[in-house]
Amino acid sequence: MTKENIVLKYLRKEMDFPNVWCPGCGHGIVLTALVRAIAKTGWTKDEIVMVSGIGCSSRAPAYLDFHTLHTLHGRAIPFATGVKLGNPKLKVIVITGDGDGTAIGGNHFIHVCRRNIDLTVILFNNNIYGMTGGQYSPTTPSEAYSVTTPFGNIDRPFDISKVAEAAGATFVARSTAFHAAALENYIYKGFQHKGIAIIEAMTQCPTCYGRKNELKDGVAMMKWFKDHSISKAKFKKLSSESPESIDPDDIVTGIFVERDDIPEYIESYQNIVNSLLNREG
Amino acid sequence: MQEKFILGNEAVVEGALVAGCRFFSGYPITPSSEIAEAFSRELPKLGGVFLQMEDEIGAMGVIVGAALTGHKTITATSGPGFSLKQETLGFASFTEIPCVVVNVQRGGPSTGLPTMASQADLMQSRWGTHGEHPIIVLSPSSVQECFKYTITAFNLAEEFRTPVIFLMDEIIGHLREKVRIYDETEVEIINREKPQVPPEEYTVYKDGDKLVPPLASYGTGYRYHITGLAHNRHGLPSFSSETVIKLSERLHDKINKNLDKISIYNEFFMEDAEIVIVAYGSTTRSAISAADILRKKHGKKVGVFQLVTVWPFPYAKIDEFNSMKEIVVPEMSLGQLRGELEKQIINAKEKLIGVNRIDGYMITPDEIIEKTLRGVK
Numbered sequence: 043m044t045k046e047n048i049v050l051k052y053l054r055k056e057m058d059f060p061n062v063w064c065p066g067c068g069h070g071i072v073l074t075a076l077v078r079a080i081a082k083t084g085w086t087k088d089e090i091v092m093v094s095g096i097g098c099s100s101r102a103p104a105y106l107d108f109h110t111l112h113t114l115h116g117r118a119i120p121f122a123t124g125v126k127l128g129n130p131k132l133k134v135i136v137i138t139g140d141g142d143g144t145a146i147g148g149n150h151f152i153h154v155c156r157r158n159i160d161l162t163v164i165l166f167n168n169n170i171y172g173m174t175g176g177q178y179s180p181t182t183p184s185e186a187y188s189v190t191t192p193f194g195n196i197d198r199p200f201d202i203s204k205v206a207e208a209a210g211a212t213f214v215a216r217s218t219a220f221h222a223a224a225l226e227n228y229i230y231k232g233f234q235h236k237g238i239a240i241i242e243a244m245t246q247c248p249t250c251y252g253r254k255n256e257l258k259d260g261v262a263m264m265k266w267f268k269d270h271s272i273s274k275a276k277f278k279k280l281s282s283e284s285p286e287s288i289d290p291d292d293i294v295t296g297i298f299v300e301r302d303d304i305p306e307y308i309e310s311y312q313n314i315v316n317s318l319l320n321r322e323g
Numbered sequence: 324m325q326e327k328f329i330l331g332n333e334a335v336v337e338g339a340l341v342a343g344c345r346f347f348s349g350y351p352i353t354p355s356s357e358i359a360e361a362f363s364r365e366l367p368k369l370g371g372v373f374l375q376m377e378d379e380i381g382a383m384g385v386i387v388g389a390a391l392t393g394h395k396t397i398t399a400t401s402g403p404g405f406s407l408k409q410e411t412l413g414f415a416s417f418t419e420i421p422c423v424v425v426n427v428q429r430g431g432p433s434t435g436l437p438t439m440a441s442q443a444d445l446m447q448s449r450w451g452t453h454g455e456h457p458i459i460v461l462s463p464s465s466v467q468e469c470f471k472y473t474i475t476a477f478n479l480a481e482e483f484r485t486p487v488i489f490l491m492d493e494i495i496g497h498l499r500e501k502v503r504i505y506d507e508t509e510v511e512i513i514n515r516e517k518p519q520v521p522p523e524e525y526t527v528y529k530d531g532d533k534l535v536p537p538l539a540s541y542g543t544g545y546r547y548h549i550t551g552l553a554h555n556r557h558g559l560p561s562f563s564s565e566t567v568i569k570l571s572e573r574l575h576d577k578i579n580k581n582l583d584k585i586s587i588y589n590e591f592f593m594e595d596a597e598i599v600i601v602a603y604g605s606t607t608r609s610a611i612s613a614a615d616i617l618r619k620k621h622g623k624k625v626g627v628f629q630l631v632t633v634w635p636f637p638y639a640k641i642d643e644f645n646s647m648k649e650i651v652v653p654e655m656s657l658g659q660l661r662g663e664l665e666k667q668i669i670n671a672k673e674k675l676i677g678v679n680r681i682d683g684y685m686i687t688p689d690e691i692i693e694k695t696l697r698g699v700k
Contacts, residue, residue, distance in 0.1 A: 054548070056557045091541055093388070104548050104559060109541045111391065112550035113384065114414055120381040124388025124396070125541060127372045128346060132392070132542050150384075153377040311372070318368045 048081045049074055054107045062101050064172075066252075066260025068219035068245030072166055073102050075222050075243070076135075079229035083133075091134045093122040095142035098173045098247075099166035102137050116147030119154045122161050130308050133233070136163040140181040141171045144200055148180070155209035158237045159307040164229060165240065167202060168247040176250030183291065187254040206240040207299050213239035214299040219246060220267035221295060228297060237306045244271075244293055271295050324505050331469040331495040332357035335399070335425060336365060337504050338473025343512060344395040344423070345371030348385035350378055350404060353437045354493040355427040358399035379407035386422045387415050391549070393540030395477050399425035401493075402435060405444060405451070412486055413452030414551045417574070418558075419528070419538070421480035421515060423473070425489040427496040428604075428655075430683040439683025440493035442604055443656040445663075448488045449634045455571065457578040459585055460488040460634040464607035466500035472587075472631060478513035479585060483577055484535050490633060492655065494605035494685055518545060528570070529556035534577035578635055587631040588640065592618065596626030598695060599644050600651040601664060603630040606686055610653055613691035621696065633660075641667040651695050653678035653686045673699055 063069050080090065090108040094100035096115035103110035109132075113121045118136045126134045143151050143165045154161065170188060171177040178188040178195050181202060185194045206214045213235040215228035225243055232239030246252065246263030257263045270289065272280070274296030280288050329337070335358055339347075347362035349355075359375065366373040372389070376382040379400055386396035400408060405426040415422055428444045430436025444451075448460045459479050463469045473489060480487040516537040518525045527547040530536040539545030548558040553570065555561040578585060591611050593599070598617075602610040607629045617623040628644070630637065641664055644650050650668060652661040658677050665671040678694045680686050 054559075057559055087546060088544055089542060104550065107546060109391075109546050110548045111388070112548065112552070113388075114410055114551060117380065117384040117411065120376065120384025121388035123374070123376075123381075124346075124348065124385035124390075125392055127374060127385070128389035128392030128394045128396075129540075129542050149377050150381055153381075311367075315367050315370050319370065 049077045052077050052080065052087070052106050054105055057105050061105060063098060064249040066246070066248040066263070067098070068168065068247070068260070068264070069099055069102065069166055071219040071222050072164070072225065072243040072245050075226040076164055076229055077106070079226050079233060082230050083233050085133050089131065089133055091122070091125050091132050092137060093118045093125065093134065094137040095139070095147060096173070097139040097142045097171070098168070099137055099139040100142060116142055116145070116150065118142065119147060119150035119161070119163070123154065123159060126159060126161055127308065134161050136161055138163065138165050140165065140167045140169060140202065141179040144180045144202055144205065152205065152209040155206050155211035155238055155240065157307050158210065158212055158304050160237055162229070162232045162239045163241065165202060165242050166245050167242055168245045168251060169199070170247050170251040172247045172250045176254065188251070202242045203240070203298050211240045211299060212237040212301050212304050215297040216242040216244065216293070217295050218244035218267040218271055218293060220264045221271065224295065231297065231300070235300070236302065237304060267293065274298065324503055324509060326501055326503055328499060328501050329466065330357055331463070331466045331491060331498050332427065333361050334466045334469035334502050335473045335489065336361040338470040339397050339423070339477065340365060340369070341505065341507050341510060342395060342474045342477035343507070343514070344397050344477060345369060346386065346389045346394040346396040347372070347398065348374040348376055348382040348389070348396070349398045349400065350376055350382050352379070352401045352404045354429055354496050355399045355401045355425060357496070358425060379404040380411060383408040383411035383424070387411060387420050390420045390422050391541050395421070395481065397423040397425065399427065401427045401429045402431045402444065403433070405447065409451040413454060413456055415486040416452070416456040416458055417551060418549050419484040419574070420486070421484055421538070422486050423476045423480055423489055424486055425491060428490065428492040430681070436683040438493070440605065440655055440685060441681070441683065442492055442606065442654050443659065443681070444490065445633065445656065445659040448490050457485065457575050458488060458634055459483065459485060459578065459632065460490050461587070461631055462490040462603045462633050463495055463631070464604055464629060465495070466498055466502045468631070469495065470502050470504060474510055474512070475587065478511065481515040482513045482535070482584070483581065484515065484538055485578070490604070492604045522546070526556040527558045528554065534573055534580065582635060585632055585635060586637050586640070588637060589629040589631060591627040591629070593626035593628065595624050597624040597647060598626070598649045598651065599647050600625065600627045600653065600691060600695070601630070601644070601660065602627065602653055603633050603660070606653045606655065609686050609688045609691055612688035613695065616688060617692055617695060623695065625695065636663055638667050645669055647674065649676055649695065649698060650674050651676045651678060651691060653691050655680050655686065657681060675699070
């Protein structure tokens with residue numbers, strides 16, 4: 043018996059395939075997790091708006107049969123904010139990357155976390171600028187090689203989930219392209235969350251990152267995710283019992299923040315509107 | 324109709340509300356902040372949306388995104404903020420998303436003269452974003468015109484599916500005058516065309532031979548893609564020569580073939596004029612005073628031509644001024660408007676007289692009179 047591929051139901055028929063992504067890229071896995079999470083919600087295609095910036099990950103929405111808005115480098119979050127405020131009934135999903143979301147769009151990223159508006163942000167983190175040919179990004183590890191760090195990266199990387207938490211996000215989770223089922227689950231939980239949800243999806247770029255850093259293909263990079271991911275619970279345990287056993291390069295995965303004690307922005311705004319309308323009426 | 328005694332900046336808000344705008348996003352900047360402040364007071368009372376964003380670029384993204392949900396949207400800024408909005412303005416022009424962007428010009432370049440006036444963003448309002456794109460730019464010369472032409476700005480944005488720039492200057496923004504506020508039943512209000520076909524037949528960038536295809540709002544059953552990449556009729560990326568050329572031609576044609584609707588100007592004392600003063604914005608006021616004095620005291624037949632629509636530029640109209648003895652061009656810049664007239668005026672060096680100030684102060688009628696009497700030297 044062949045199982046129905048739920049993803050096919052959501053592909054846009056006017057779009058030319060194959061997609062723009064390289065062989066071995068992890069973005070297709072992340073997108074599949076995202077679409078499967080959408081399928082679980084029961085939302086109709088017509089109530090979903092998918093907004094992206096510029097970069098490899100930001101090309102994703104064009105393949106999907108929703109309202110899709112491919113904007114400017116770093117600006118997906120403001121456009122999405124406008125859509126959501128313009129029609130709060132719409133389910134607004136932001137697709138961004140590490141460069142798009144935390145370098146050129148970093149200001150919007152921290153402020154949308156603080157604002158706690160009801161958006162779901164899926165940040166594809168592949169530690170590199172892929173579309174422009176492999177320059178180092180705010181999440182490229184120290185000492186890693188890229189086309190603009192030929193002698194090794196002297197910058198320190200962002201931990202995006204920690205940035206989101208510090209900026210006040212009310213839902214923050216991270217998983218990897220290897221852990222696609224967990225990723226799907228976190229995205230689904232992000233959809234259910236009232237307020238800003240940041241889901242950091244670690245994804246591999248063998249073409250631009252792997253080839254410069256001794257990870258020769260997508261499989262090698264997926265294997266790296268498998269070997270170097272550590273659950274939040276295990277990380278906590280090891281931190282107290284044997285901190286020396288933790289590799290600083292390890293990726294901690296899990297749901298880091300999930301709180302419902304912070305008012306959602308549009309609800310707060312609507313409260314003001316309602317009180318003014320009552321006063322007038 | 325009711326009368327109010329308000330600032331130009333506040334009259335913009337009055338006009339926007341009458342036009343049906345219920346969505347503002349902006350970022351604080353002098354000398355436009357009164358616009359944001361008034362919207363923050365008024366919009367919540369009407370169930371509308373006010374959002375102060377973390378930066379100018381963000382505010383511009385917000386109004387373009389919100390426009391796709393069917394809202395008429397507006398932002399307001401000045402010099403440095405206008406520079407920051409340019410990339411998104413190009414996006415809105417290329418993707419044909421209506422919105423209104425107010426630039427209350429202040430002295431530049433850079434931080435410049437934040438509290439003083441300028442008209443040095445004339446070229447930026449036309450060419451500030453990269454690439455070749457159509458744009459509509461209106462400029463008011465009084466508080467009444469701030470009200471009136473803000474409504475026009477929304478009407479043109481909606482009718483032609485384009486961003487419209489409302490190019491004010493600090494003098495007009497901070498000028499307080501009596502203004503007649505009409506309600507929406509007393510003025511013409513244009514709303515964007517909605518698709519008449521079922522969703523499966525709808526394409527966001529093509530509807531037969533229409534220069535302006537209808538724009539469906541998000542959530543109404545019509546799903547489509549929008550991208551800043553070159554795009555086909557579905558809005559999907561396409562780099563084929565044919566698609567790219569057709570798109571650019573249509574974008575320019577929708578403006579250039581509708582100049583009768585878009586090009587707005589006002590004429591004063593022009594019937595028998597032998598000398599014309601060409602002006603826009605606050606400078607128009609000094610030009611009218613100067614013309615009046617030149618006629619009464621000096622016997623000169625002087626008229627005033629005020630550009631309300633500064634872009635697209637009214638080249639055909641300017642061509643008529645080749646019959647004038649002199650063309651006087653007062654502007655708070657080193658000659659951006661004069662430079663555009665030079666393209667159309669034969670023997671421009673023998674006819675065009677610039678009256679220029681760049682120190683943040685208004686050009687006075689006396690300065691225009693003196694230069695007009697002195698003639699071309």
